[in-house]
Amino acid sequence: MLRKLHGLPSLAVMLFVITLACTGAVLSLMPTFHRAVAVIPAVGEVSVATLAQHVVTHFPQAERIERDLSGEVIVHYQQDEKSHADLVNPLTGESIAPHRPSAVMVWVKDLHRSFLLGDMGRIMAGVTAGFMMLICLSGTFLLVRRIGGWKALVRPFKGKGGKRIHSELARFAVLGLLLSSLTGAYMSALRFGVFTDHTYVEAEFPNAVSGGLPAPVNSLIALKNIDLSELREPHLSCS
Structure with missing residues (x-):
């Protein structure tokens, strides 16, 4: 059952996950380039x-x-x-x-946030992030079961070939992928009102002002x- 929970969502959302990962990587680099100048x-x-x-x-x-x-x-x-x-x-x-x-970066941002499909695409991106969390969690438990416990995660893996490469990459990438998928799903939920962001409180506009000259800023x-x-x-x- 655990293997199905890991494999079937991976097949279902593979293209969407690859799209989110590639566009997200591009977007994450842009502030660094801008800051340099x-x-x-x-x-x-x-x-x-x-x-x-x-x-x-x-x-x-x-x-x-x-x-x-x-x-x-x-x-x-x-x-x-x-x-x-x-x-x-x-x-x-x-x-x-x-x-x-940049028109290109605007296009990449829209592709990352909504697959160029507006609100429907935003829902798809949020669902994809949710599936990515499921893939990460199920994959982690599968890996722990295969190597014989949580402590074995910090030891070199045995074996060779594609399974070992997959396990080694997963061990180092799972925390980043899980954090990325969790924050992506959370932002999508905020977007559609599932949760309320209580960290931002907008200041109340005054009911009346003096009408005099404004103070220098x-x-x-x-x-x-x-x-x-x-x-x-x-x-x-x-x-």
């Missing part, structure tokens, strides 16, 4: 308040500041009644270049106390 201030050099002040100085119509996983800072603003986005130098707030996501204590390197929220509204 990004301007990254030293810790303590730039606060969120200072960054916002620099940005609004050069982009009076700034609507949103975004800091992505690579550390690049992107400002979204209006000009000539059109929306624009620029990469900016966080030290000065000046534009480095227009921000234009670089005088706001809450923003002055946050270093740019500690900014975890992906967006900072400038409106």
